[in-house]
Amino acid sequence: MDFDMTSGKVQNASMYIGGDWVAGATTETVAVENPATEEVIATTPIGTQEDAIRALEVAQIAQASWAKVPAVQRGQVVRKLGDLITARANDLAALITAEQGKPLDQARGEVAAAAAFLYYASENARRIEGDIIASDNVNEEVQIRRHPYGVVVGLTSWNYPAALATRKLGPALVAGNGFVLLAHEITPLSGLFIASLAEQAGVPKGLFNVLTGYGRVVGQALVQSPITSLVTMTGSNRAGQEIFRAAADGMKVLRLELGGKAPFIVLGDANIDKAVEAAVAARYTNCGQICTCNERMYLHKDIADEFLEKFVAKSAALTIGDPMESPDMGPKVSGVEVDKVQSIVQSALADGAEVLLEGGPLTQGRFKRGHWYAPTVLEVKDNASPIVQSEVFGPAVAAMRVDDFDHAIAQANDTEFGLSAYIFTENHRRIMQTPYALKFGEIYVNRANGEQVHAFHNGWGQSGLGGEDGKYGFDGYMRKQSLYMNWG
Incomplete structure (x- = not known):
């Protein structure tokens, strides 16, 4: 893909699956419009259920190896991605402004936030902790351990396409998970830009994938797949309710940041x-x-x-x-x-x-x-x-x-x-x-x-479940396991 914005357009926009740029299972595309001019600046593939399953499958394979990498090394990779985003801040800010419409100075602020989310996540690599508690039984102790969920699906809104992606990606990877991002169809280019830096940062092929298309097709397939263990989503109240219903049969863990008033x-x-x-x-x-x-x-x-x-x-x-x-x-x-x-x-x-x-x-x-x-x-x-x-x-x-x-x-x-x-x-x-x-x-x-980044962002009531940021947000990307150690 060519992210050079001197022409005002992105050429050859594709999805990122398994470390490769792919057109998807069909030739259908969706136009990405500049909100200030109504000019089409790119077309991206309309992903399918097949694309979603393929991305999940490669993420599942890559995650099995990634989980064995020491957490501090995972954190170093995530920090490197933050460094690369910082180095390309002007390019990413121009891209955000072109596809989303926010003023360029505010877009630069979003890029800085996107990198900050990754930097903070990388610092949590040495904060993956458990507990040892006394048992009621003789010659026994109980350990509470933390493990990655496996494959995490990220669904983002169009208002902060870069920052919302890294807000979820960073802690997911540091915790040892694989990650599949469905970039919003209105603003998909920022997520694809971040993916273009992933391999250079040291992210293994297949561990981080970016799909484009519509939530009602690609998003639903991602949420309902048995490969998906956790879904983290930022978006509307209506979309959150639909995800809640779609995830019910599979008992998926949900982190939903929804509307506000x-x-x-x-x-x-x-x-x-x-x-x-x-x-x-x-x-x-x-x-x-x-x-x-x-x-x-x-x-x-x-x-x-x-x-x-x-x-x-x-x-x-x-x-x-x-x-x-x-x-x-x-x-x-x-x-x-x-x-x-x-x-x-x-x-x-x-x-x-x-x-x-x-x-x-x-x-x-x-x-x-x-x-x-x-x-x-x-x-x-x-x-x-x-x-x-x-x-x-x-x-x-x-x-x-x-x-x-x-x-x-x-x-x-x-x-x-x-x-x-x-x-x-x-x-x-x-x-x-x-x-x-x-x-x-x-x-x-x-x-x-x-x-x-080190606080906690969460809603009550119809504004969502779970939350993001800080130690509480990071902890949400790991599940707990109780281990009863008996040596009697």
Whole structure:
């Protein structure tokens, strides 16, 4: 494959199976579109069930040998892959911007995160630990040991195609597993780029495979295969539920990071300027296409006017344009996504929402081609409003006034999602109450979003199962075994 982006296109895009670039079992392809121009920059194979099974089979063979390699050596290979990604950071960032649409400076940030996930995973090679516990029997001890699952399947979303891939790949390989990645059909090129560096990093042929195509065919085959032991997926709530059902008969272990509907609470004693800056960053970064984004704002009635005046002004001042020039916002990833955001906004308006900043789809002049949506701010009085309850995943947000801390908490918890939440307050007592009151797996206090590689990223409720990152995330890529050692 040719990843030289000087032409703006990727030539000969193929799947990576068994250490080889292959076209797949059929000649059918899917177009990869530049969201800013609607130009087709590549075509990738539409994978089949046969392709999925082949990838799993070669991964299973390679994993049997990989599991016997000392963990520290596995970690060295993963670190080398991180080094190669870092060395090619500009190329990968340009590729991400071309296929996904995020501004180039934000794409560079994603590449740095992709490498950081691998570096952290490599450091865990010496942290694979077990326990020895006393037995109730004479001349006996009990060992709790950790082993790799075998073959792990990774399913990723289109919003962070490189970082989400390495977030799963790194710990899976260090733990001794094989890995098969189904790159999202909208943004498959980043995963293929990472695969192009794998052999150079020392990843054995067959251990890491990248498929392209559709989840309903390739993904289902991967999830249902008896070879697959663990499925790690980042995506929509609907997709997660479908995977849950497909994995049930095979009793697969699942790690599902699904949708979010993060409340952004600003209390009366908050630092307003700091809260506004964080609210803007948490709503509009990556055009609002982040699962931890600020999705709904609950503002204490005493500071609501001041906050909204400043928030609307900063929202209106954001630059929108060619993502290669690093504006504040690039395009949405697709026309379907633009239509989804607009549908939610229109439903909220029909339900009585007030327009504070009228943005919406941009279709004229320099925005005639591409998938553009300007920042939109609404105010609602009812927590049941469609824009409050549905995940927007775009640059539109609703605000609602609340009376006090308890009122804000009640409204924030009124959702089926439980991924992330924000609160701004200078009251130490309120800060200490927050983790007991908010029913979310990740809470940001007086800061914008952005998780760290050594922490733990997980959702509650409909936002998922399992989790990623840190020692808890790494432990999820190994299964435990109890060994009763009797020498009597």
